[in-house]
Amino acid sequence: MKIRDFMITDVISVTESTTIKELLKILVANKIGGVPVVGDNGDLIGVISDGDVIRYVKPQGRTVYDMFSLVLVAEQEDFQDKLTYCLDFQVSKIMRTKDIITVNESQRLEEALNIFSKHRIKKIPVIDENKKLIGVVSRGDILRYVYNQIINKTP
Template sequence: MISVQDAMQKDVITLRRVDKIEEAAKILREKNISGAPVVDEDNKMIGIVSEGDIMRLLEFHSPNLNLILPSPLDLIELPIRMKAEYDEISAGLKKASLVLTQEIMTKKVITISPEKSISDAAELMDSRKVKRLPVVDEKGDMVGIITRGDIIGALVKSNE
């Protein structure tokens, strides 16, 4: 049996509760990860932020553009409306980038212990529709993180 401890990443990239979403998105992009735990000033995990959380924030702050074919008279005012909608989108994205991670993070984080098997982790991820699980010890301290990719990597290594 391959345990979570055998497959998890021990060096966990974390976000701070007061990081702006713009900073959090930059960290996720630079580190090529799709989410990260959020920690408080004492380095205790208080939540998790994913790309999906950021995408939902951007959807909330961006108006829907109604793209319909204009009538000939609409063509005159279309550039003015498009500029106004562009300005509204830009303002929404700027406002969204200033939101703090603590405002959009998932607070009830699904975790797993290091002693569990990777099949337990896979089942938990599938049933709860998550892509990563912070790994916590018996004291509740985060000791790692396991992702779907880690599970697949562990299976590949075990079959080599």
């Protein structure tokens, strides 16, 4: 069984100039937890997830600095203030661009299963030989495919 047999080809993606506000709207409207980030020619340049956004907008805690008995205190940021402040930032500010795990459509199902198991990620971008995004595979896609093709035996 190859990845092409169950990958999603109608991929929802964003560009690096998409704002965090636009990204949140896309994630919520489509009930998804992350998207690939593509360049002008459709090549994969990064990924961004709901977890990346949450980690970024998380308010910073109170910090006490003791510099030779001069104590400086940084008060905790308010969540609403931090969120409002960064809604217009572009996703390029927080997207991941390094160590992105990808697959190609001719790889076997078992390879995707190994990746999901080893790296504990939810989605894997599928790219062609030119690094152009052609699909995405999620854990749910694999479970649906296994259920429909093997357990339920429906096409």
